[in-house]
Amino acid sequence: MDQDEREDRITRMVVRFYELGNADPILAPVFAKAITNFPDHFKVVADFWSHALYGTGRYKGHPFPVHMHLDFGPDAFGAWLACFTQAVNEVLTPMEAQNALARARHMTESFKVGLFPFTLPDGTPSRMPHRKD
Numbered sequence: 001m002d003q004d005e006r007e008d009r010i011t012r013m014v015v016r017f018y019e020l021g022n023a024d025p026i027l028a029p030v031f032a033k034a035i036t037n038f039p040d041h042f043k044v045v046a047d048f049w050s051h052a053l054y055g056t057g058r059y060k061g062h063p064f065p066v067h068m069h070l071d072f073g074p075d076a077f078g079a080w081l082a083c084f085t086q087a088v089n090e091v092l093t094p095m096e097a098q099n100a101l102a103r104a105r106h107m108t109e110s111f112k113v114g115l116f117p118f119t120l121p122d123g124t125p126s127r128m129p130h131r132k133d
Contacts, residue, residue: 007050009092013100014046017087026079030072052103053096063107064114074116074125077108 018038021027035041047058084104088097116125 006054006096007046009096010049010053011042011046013087013091014042014049016091017045017084018042020083020086021080024079024083026072026076027083030070030076034070049100053099064111067111068115074112077112081105081108 018031018041021031044059044061047056048061048063050056051059081104085101088100088104092100112125116127118126118129120126120130
Protein backbone atom coordinates (compact mmCIF):
# COMPACT_ATOMS: atom_id res chain seq x y z
CA MET A 1 0.00 0.00 0.00
CA ASP A 2 1.42 3.37 -1.01
CA GLN A 3 2.07 5.67 1.94
CA ASP A 4 0.96 8.77 0.00
CA GLU A 5 -2.38 7.13 -0.84
CA ARG A 6 -2.78 6.12 2.80
CA GLU A 7 -2.13 9.65 4.03
CA ASP A 8 -4.46 11.08 1.38
CA ARG A 9 -7.26 8.80 2.62
CA ILE A 10 -6.67 9.90 6.21
CA THR A 11 -6.80 13.58 5.21
CA ARG A 12 -9.96 13.05 3.15
CA MET A 13 -11.54 11.15 6.05
CA VAL A 14 -10.78 14.03 8.45
CA VAL A 15 -12.23 16.61 6.07
CA ARG A 16 -15.32 14.43 5.52
CA PHE A 17 -15.77 14.01 9.26
CA TYR A 18 -15.79 17.77 9.78
CA GLU A 19 -18.22 18.25 6.87
CA LEU A 20 -20.57 15.85 8.61
CA GLY A 21 -19.88 17.34 12.05
CA ASN A 22 -20.48 20.88 10.87
CA ALA A 23 -23.90 19.76 9.61
CA ASP A 24 -24.73 18.09 12.94
CA PRO A 25 -26.85 20.17 15.36
CA ILE A 26 -24.92 18.91 18.40
CA LEU A 27 -21.36 19.08 17.02
CA ALA A 28 -21.53 22.19 14.83
CA PRO A 29 -21.78 24.69 17.73
CA VAL A 30 -18.91 22.96 19.55
CA PHE A 31 -16.72 23.09 16.44
CA ALA A 32 -17.64 26.72 15.73
CA LYS A 33 -16.64 27.76 19.22
CA ALA A 34 -13.48 25.65 19.52
CA ILE A 35 -11.88 25.63 16.07
CA THR A 36 -10.56 28.93 14.77
CA ASN A 37 -8.58 27.60 11.79
CA PHE A 38 -10.00 24.50 10.15
CA PRO A 39 -7.07 23.80 7.76
CA ASP A 40 -4.59 23.83 10.66
CA HIS A 41 -6.96 21.74 12.75
CA PHE A 42 -7.37 19.20 9.92
CA LYS A 43 -3.60 18.76 9.84
CA VAL A 44 -3.40 18.09 13.59
CA VAL A 45 -6.26 15.59 13.44
CA ALA A 46 -4.82 13.89 10.34
CA ASP A 47 -1.47 13.64 12.16
CA PHE A 48 -3.27 12.02 15.10
CA TRP A 49 -5.00 9.41 12.91
CA SER A 50 -1.84 8.77 10.88
CA HIS A 51 -0.05 8.02 14.12
CA ALA A 52 -2.95 6.05 15.62
CA LEU A 53 -3.39 3.84 12.55
CA TYR A 54 0.18 3.56 11.29
CA GLY A 55 2.49 4.62 14.12
CA THR A 56 3.98 7.44 12.06
CA GLY A 57 4.94 9.50 15.11
CA ARG A 58 3.48 12.63 13.51
CA TYR A 59 1.22 13.39 16.47
CA LYS A 60 3.09 14.33 19.62
CA GLY A 61 0.33 15.65 21.85
CA HIS A 62 -2.33 14.18 24.09
CA PRO A 63 -5.91 14.54 22.84
CA PHE A 64 -7.69 14.30 26.20
CA PRO A 65 -6.47 17.59 27.77
CA VAL A 66 -7.39 19.49 24.60
CA HIS A 67 -11.02 18.42 25.03
CA MET A 68 -11.32 18.98 28.80
CA HIS A 69 -12.48 22.57 28.61
CA LEU A 70 -14.77 22.35 25.61
CA ASP A 71 -18.42 23.09 26.23
CA PHE A 72 -20.47 20.04 25.25
CA GLY A 73 -22.71 17.49 26.86
CA PRO A 74 -22.57 13.70 26.94
CA ASP A 75 -24.83 13.52 23.88
CA ALA A 76 -21.91 14.82 21.78
CA PHE A 77 -20.16 11.45 22.04
CA GLY A 78 -22.89 9.64 20.11
CA ALA A 79 -23.01 12.39 17.50
CA TRP A 80 -19.21 12.37 17.17
CA LEU A 81 -19.09 8.59 16.78
CA ALA A 82 -21.91 8.59 14.20
CA CYS A 83 -20.16 11.21 12.05
CA PHE A 84 -16.81 9.51 12.46
CA THR A 85 -18.26 6.10 11.54
CA GLN A 86 -19.81 7.50 8.39
CA ALA A 87 -16.60 9.29 7.38
CA VAL A 88 -14.30 6.30 7.88
CA ASN A 89 -16.68 3.94 6.10
CA GLU A 90 -16.94 6.32 3.14
CA VAL A 91 -13.22 7.04 2.75
CA LEU A 92 -10.91 4.48 4.38
CA THR A 93 -10.24 0.92 3.31
CA PRO A 94 -12.26 -1.70 5.23
CA MET A 95 -9.23 -2.65 7.37
CA GLU A 96 -8.38 1.00 8.10
CA ALA A 97 -12.02 1.71 8.95
CA GLN A 98 -12.16 -1.28 11.30
CA ASN A 99 -8.98 -0.17 13.09
CA ALA A 100 -10.04 3.48 13.24
CA LEU A 101 -13.47 2.58 14.62
CA ALA A 102 -11.99 0.33 17.31
CA ARG A 103 -9.72 3.16 18.39
CA ALA A 104 -12.54 5.72 18.20
CA ARG A 105 -14.91 3.59 20.30
CA HIS A 106 -12.24 3.16 22.95
CA MET A 107 -11.45 6.89 22.94
CA THR A 108 -15.14 7.78 23.12
CA GLU A 109 -15.65 5.65 26.22
CA SER A 110 -12.41 6.86 27.84
CA PHE A 111 -13.21 10.52 27.18
CA LYS A 112 -16.79 10.08 28.41
CA VAL A 113 -15.60 8.57 31.70
CA GLY A 114 -12.88 11.19 32.07
CA LEU A 115 -15.01 14.20 31.19
CA PHE A 116 -18.28 13.11 32.83
CA PRO A 117 -17.15 11.08 35.84
CA PHE A 118 -20.24 11.74 37.94
CA THR A 119 -23.90 10.89 37.57
CA LEU A 120 -26.98 12.70 38.67
CA PRO A 121 -29.70 10.88 40.61
CA ASP A 122 -31.42 9.97 37.33
CA GLY A 123 -28.19 8.39 36.01
CA THR A 124 -27.42 11.24 33.61
CA PRO A 125 -23.66 11.79 33.21
CA SER A 126 -22.36 14.99 34.77
CA ARG A 127 -19.08 16.88 35.00
CA MET A 128 -19.91 17.88 38.53
CA PRO A 129 -20.92 15.68 41.48
CA HIS A 130 -24.54 15.78 42.56
CA ARG A 131 -24.97 18.02 45.56
CA LYS A 132 -27.51 17.11 48.18
CA ASP A 133 -28.94 20.33 49.53
